[in-house]
Amino acid sequence: VEHVKAERNLLAEVDSNCIVKLYCSFQDEENLYLIMEYLPGGDLMTLLMRKDILTEDEARFYIGETVLAIESIHKHNYIH
Structure with a gap:
């Protein structure tokens, strides 16, 4: 549970186009609920499951x- 709270704190603090907005x-x-930016394309894991293999450019x-x-x-x- 603490790691989820730490992620919530990070998302609340960071303002970057590369990080999903909280x-x-x-x-x-x-439960802890996070209301986050909608990403219509999904996340990278979903993309990898759908495509299986990325091209070199991707x-x-x-x-x-x-x-x-x-x-x-x-x-x-923060260190990831």
Whole structure:
């Protein structure tokens, strides 16, 4: 549960085009709810399951985007 709260805190703090936006969060006795930006294309795992294998250009693009995302969270002293 603590790792989910840490991710929530990161999402609330970081403002980057490479990181999904967190609009708000709340919890009840049993669950923590995160209201996040809708991503119509899904996440990278969904893409990999659908395509199975990425082309070299696609892999280069997604690796570059991942590096930019990690760089943006490092600026806030988070390590992934």
